[in-house]
Amino acid sequence: MRKSILIAFVLFIGITAQAQIKVSPGIRGGVNFSTLTNIDDNSTKTDFYLGGLVNIKFNKYFSLQPELSYSRQGDKVEYFDNGSYRDINYELNYITVGAVAKFNFNGSGFHVLAGPSLDFKIDDNYINSNPEGFDLALVGGVGYTLPNGLTFEARIKQGFIDIYGYDGVYDDNNNGNYDEVILNQVLQIGISYTFKGR
Template sequence: MKKLFLVGAVALFGAMNAQTFGVKAGMNISNLSNADDTKSLVGFNAGVFMNAPLAADFSIQPEVLYNAKGAKYDGPGDISLKIDYISVPVMFQYNATPQFYLEAGPEFSFVVSSKAKANGMSGDAKDAVESFDIGVGLGAGYYFTPNIGLTARYVAGFSDVIKNNPGDSVRNGVFQIGLAYKFSK
């Protein structure tokens, strides 16, 4: 039993030592599916991440991000819906090379604020949108140096973002591109 405890403690210490922490920020290009006459809306994302190796070529990367999503409506006037989230993606990464990785995983998002804008007037739309969104992300990244990298990801939403929606589900879809910085050990 003592040997098992010792092996577990050494493995846990090794795993904690192998973790890398970092920050990331970038641009979102988002839209809402099944919403008539919508165009993409440009927003941003920013947050922190922890990357922990699971095996030689695989790692897990949980993140906490501020995500600005939504859509513009293509028609007369300036009409848009902006939904800001705190998102928690949990990405499973395959490290194809030491610099390049592919990733996939779930993203859990919680609404922070929602604003509707029409012809120069804006108002709170938080009561019209669901407070939780879940989706799946697929992406890739490349580190130019051991610390600085370029990231790209598409997140497809699974849940309807509009409360009490009688029609087809309106879902988030967002393409993200940005920079990541890993802190040195």
């Protein structure tokens, strides 16, 4: 067992020593299609995200990409008011701090990505409630990077913090309201551009 660990450690050191790490700053932006789970009569709200990134490329197969973004999320709810239906957009706007690991297939431009995101709420337009001030999310997606540094990506972002605090709340019959947990869900379609790194 110790021999296996030692061999794995030596291989890791050898790979790291030969890696030519390349750091490239960049910008990213695109369209958010966001909604909230377990809300009746709601639908997807369309908005945007915008931010910066630093792509740390370890080799042609793997890179790590820290990101800082402004993301406009929430959902759209249809109300019947004075004999007609009208839509109301509920805003949940976040500063998101995250990092995705990107795995390139055969060293090509096509990649899959995954990583965590910590979201800090900076604004909302809720009147009768006060949504949580932060969210923890997991991001996954696919993309393609052109040789000039332009990248096209599609991501799914799933929140894990109940934004209304229902998680673990019990009713009069001592039943947990876990079916009422309200979570952020976002589909992001966008582009990014990385400048030539060192």
